[in-house]
Amino acid sequence: MILTFARFRSLVRHVSLPRATVDAPGGRPAVYVARLPSVRVGISGFTARARDEALDLLVAEVRAEPEWRVVVMGDLDGSTDDRALRPLTDRLVSA
Numbered sequence: 001m002i003l004t005f006a007r008f009r010s011l012v013r014h015v016s017l018p019r020a021t022v023d024a025p026g027g028r029p030a031v032y033v034a035r036l037p038s039v040r041v042g043i044s045g046f047t048a049r050a051r052d053e054a055l056d057l058l059v060a061e062v063r064a065e066p067e068w069r070v071v072v073m074g075d076l077d078g079s080t081d082d083r084a085l086r087p088l089t090d091r092l093v094s095a
Contacts, residue, residue: 017032017033017034017057017058017061018032018033019031019032019061021067026069027067027068027069028067028069029067029069029070029071030065030067030069030070030071031070031071031073032058032061032062032070032071032072032073032074033073033074034054034058034072034073034074034075034076035074035075036051036054036055036058036074036075036076036077036078037050037051037054037077038051038077039051039077039078048084051077051078051084052084055076055084055085055087055088056087058072058088059087059088062088062091072088076088
């Protein structure tokens with residue numbers, strides 16, 4: 001397999017989204033590596049605003065991706081049943 005670096009985009013403060021394609025059997029899947037901001041508990045309570053803003057941008061990138069196979073990996077700071085992740089996880093297909 002050959003990894004081809006395609007672009008590196010800054011999403012929001014301290015969040016970047018590297019994207020590459022991989023020469024693999026059956027085509028060239030796009031690969032995104034994401035580390036979203038942490039969900040925090042502060043004086044005003046529980047907040048996920050920074051994570052959710054970055055997630056919205058990640059979802060927009062994935063939906064606009066021209067490759068039909070897409071791999072998203074990294075620390076999304078949530079679980080698969082996190083409602084905020086549904087715009088991304090509702091598109092998951094078992095590998």
